[in-house]
Amino acid sequence: MTLAHYLAVSGLLFCIGLFGALTRRNIIGILMGIELMFNAANLNLAAFNRFLAPAGVAGNVVTLFTMAVAAAEIVVGLALIMAIYRNMNTVYAEDINLLKG
Amino acid sequence: MDCIAFYALAAVTLVSAAAVVRLRNVLHSALFLGLSLSGVAGLFASLGADFLFAAQILIYVSGIAVLVLFVVLLAGRHSELHLRQTNKQWLPALAIAGTALWALSRVARPFSGLLAPADGQPTTRVIGGLLMGDYAVPFELISLILIAALIGAIVFTGVEAE
Secondary structure (H helix, E strand, C coil), X not given: CEHHHHHHHHHHHHHHHHHHHHHECEHHHHHHHHHHHHHHHHHHHHHXXXXXXXXXXXXXXXXXXXXXXXXXXXXXXXXXXXXXXHHHCCCEHHHCCCCCC | CHHHHHHHHHHHHHHHHHHHHHCCXXXXXXXXXXXXXXXXXXXXXXXXXXXXXXXXXXXXXXHHHXXXXXXXXXXXXHHHHHCCCECCCHHHHHHHHHXXXXXXXXXXXXXXXXXXXXXXXXXXXXXXXXXXXXXXXXXXXXXXXXXHHXXXXXXXXXXXXX
């Protein structure tokens, strides 16, 4: 397996996640697309670490930090979704227009 | 053998990612998200990143995917199964995603024919040393972020005392 195989998989995963984040109406669906993009970036970091700097593990450490930040992000995002659902009774992005003039 | 494992894992990851994006039922999307994250964990294992494989299973598959599933079950309604789950902007979104893919392929082209230089080594011990040494400050900052996220989640979802 060459590096290009892994880069192709992570690039496709990123674009699928981007497409999902842009087209989903449901906020939970948008968050799931963002998670897919995070995973594509993590895969890229691990692949570059394996192929370009196999002696060190700096890429793996950065991936761990990304995972922790992604976990924090998804926890706060889902808490916000629950608060929005309780107050406005909707999970659709276009219905959340309180600030629209 | 390597080849078969890689292509199987890549197929599982990408097909279930497409299912996450396209399926109408959000519950099915959340389940496929778990499958896609497991596929990425397998790709980590095929890259020789053993600690990342374990962390991916622990954090993503058994943490984040289950959390998303809980919120889908709490904030879902039966009527949603008959509503359209995507907006009308699929053509611009497809253009943006295609442009991103083209740009990524241009950037990745110089690295195309690279083979793995050596067999992978176990990484867990080295990662532990780095987290306590060179990366100690970011490691502590991460714990601060996690505490902040914890408190934020409690504040956002907590019921006010009447």
